[in-house]
Structures are given as structure tokens and as C-alpha cells.
Amino acid sequence: MIDWIREPLGRHDLFHDVIECLVAALEAKDVYTSGHASRVADMAYDLAKKIGMRGNRLDTIHIAGHLHDIGKIGIPDQVLNKKGRLLPHEWAQIQQHPEIGYNILRKSKRLDRMAKIVRFHHERWDGKGYPKGLKGEAIPMGARIIAICDTIDAMTSLRSYREPFTWEYCRQEVAFNKGKQFDPVLVDAIGDLWGIWEKRYSTSYNKERYLL
């Protein structure tokens, strides 16, 4: 009798740990994204809580944050880890990852809501995202939250081809993209989370990862 499976999705239960192991399998393919999913999951949780979400909805967004890039497991290593500029057909392959992730997660009925969030985490508020070009409130709230947190972590993290951007620069970029790439209400809601995140994921943390 496996009782834990009926518990709500907590951040510290076995279900959560299994999800983290699954993501570690993906991140083993790419050292530069090490810890990315966990940070996005935690930031998404913070932002969802800030706009008043509670209980299961909060946990769903947190877990979806962990899993948002799981579809990259289906992308060939030479494309995923390519150092130089991506060719158009390689870029098209990378853009398959939300759909691949969706197809992986929807195999479980219990992960159904996470699957939809993962599918749409690269949509944009202005409708210029992918895979469907959904616009505004047609994009699930969880996906809109993860889109912002994903960008913030990507910008402030080291990549093989560039140094991390500063938190100040990142803040300006997110503000510039308010109502374009991102839900304007969510951008305004970040507020004091900027300072909290900067402290938590400071440059020294990035340097530590550089040594991995």
C-alpha cells in the first residue's frame, strides 16, 4: 500500500525526490544547465505564492518548474551541447522540447496539469512564442510564471559561450519585455523577489558551478 502517492504534492516528499532524480538524468547531459530546473522550480513557487496561489496549484507549478525542460532528453546531444551558432534545422529540433516533454508527462494522468504547463513554457504574452503561438491569458498561468523564471535564471547563469548577465541588466530586460514576452501583471508582481533571488543565486554560486 503506497500511501505517499495520495498525499498532496509537497516539496519534500518522495514524489518530489523522484522528479528531481528524473531531471538530474537530463542535466547529466549538459553541465551548463546544472541546477537550472531546481532554481526555476523554486522561483516559480515564490512568484506563484506572491500572486496568491496556495495548496495544490502551488505544488503543481513547482513540480512543472522542475520538469519544464525534460523534453530536452529527446534532443540529440550534439545539437543540445553545440558550442557554435545553431543552424535553422538544429534550432527547429531544440524547439521540439516542450512538445516532447508534454508527450512524456501526459503518459501519467496525475501529471496532466504539469504536462500542459511544460508544453506552453515557451509561449509569449504577445503570441510570438512556440509551439502554438498562444497569446495572453490563453497561455496557462503556470506556463507564464515559468517563462519569466526560466529567462531570469538563463540570463544570470554562466553559459559555454558567455558570462552571466548582471541581475540589474536582467531586471531591465524583464521590464522591457513586460507585455511583449511576459505577462505584465506577473512582471509587476516580482517586486522584492528580485532582491531575494539575487541574494540566493549570487555570482559566487555561478562561479562555483563554473568549476564543475
Ligand SMILES: [Fe+2]
Ligand atoms: Fe525550455
Ligand SMILES: [Fe+2]
Ligand atoms: Fe529552461
